[in-house]
Amino acid sequence: MKRIIYISIISVAILVVCSSYNMVDKYNGALIPFCKGKQWGFADTNRKVIIKCNYDKVQPFIDGVALVISDNALGMIDTKGKTVIGFGKYELITYLYNGLIQVTSGGKSGFVNRQYKEIVSCKYDAVVDYDNYKGFVQTRAGEKWNVVTREGKELFKNSKYSDVSFFLDAGMIRVTLKKKYGFCDTLGKEIVSPKYDDCQFIEKTKFAWAKQGDKKALLDITGKELSAFDYDEITGFTSNLFKIKKGDKLGVINGVGKEIVPCNFDMIVKFDTGIVFVMKDKKYGLYNLQGKEVAPCKYDWISDFDNKAFTSVQINGKEFYIDNKGAEYIE
Secondary structure (H helix, E strand, C coil): CECCCEEEEECCEEEEECCCCCCHHHECCCCEEEEECCEEEEECCCCCEEEEEEECEECCCECCEEEEEECCEEEEEECCCCEEECCCCCCEEEECCCCCEEEEECCEEEEECCCCCEEEEEEECEEECEHHHCCCEEEEECCEEEEECCCCCECCCCCCCCEEEEECCCCEEEEEECCEEEEEECCCCEEEEEEECEEEECCCCCCEEEEECCEEEEECCCCCECCCCCECEEEECCCCEEEEEECCEEEEEECCCCEEEEEEECEEEECCCCEEEEEECCEEEEEECCCCEEEEEEECEECCCCCCCEEEEEECCEEEEEECCCCEECC
């Protein structure tokens, strides 16, 4: 979710944009905006004015600072009323998730740290900040995208990339160059040069798929291709097992690129108990997570393994039980 709270001066009006992010716990409840006539200041919870009503408009304190307007100029003050960002220096001031403050002047954006020192000059045409970026901000200067850390450091010196996107579960950043895709780590080192038609890290894993033409291959976090470009789809199954698709058939590949469940099934579902439910030609069978066939595809139905040791099955309307090794409990 993007976090953005800023004031923009339009004549004497103020535009305030807030995300649905809950900022209530960030507000300094000891000082409350106080209106006296047409002027604003701050009072304590006893309505005693602490900061004089000298401002045209104010916003509540967040993390010890507040945005205020005086004579149509935007500034920032602390809880003692001291100006920490000078009035009229910036057109916009935005709180970011990574702890920086985005400032805009002349239509360009830069960054101020929490000591209210400008650490990156106003040079960016766009800034993108989301709460799940874990301290990173996307920036664009002209047609080139970069990544800025909470210290104000650019990851890519003289960035060549036309886009960047985050896969921080894996600690990776996808980069785009001339419509080709690769990966960099969060220190800015290029791990996989932009050479694929597409690539994505698989959610909650340290693996990715890469695409060449219409086919995909499995990659590890070092960029090593673990499989051939044989698959139409590769999706997460467990942290190191992946469901694969060839045409309309499904299988499972492991973290070294080996097909442990052959790609010839119509349906594959993993039970929470670690048993894999497969279907072929409207018949059902079972595999384990090591790729061993537990029960062949001969059953009309197999129930979920709510009990880890056994479950019920049906053949020709006859119900009986099998265990998690495939043994049938019927004579």
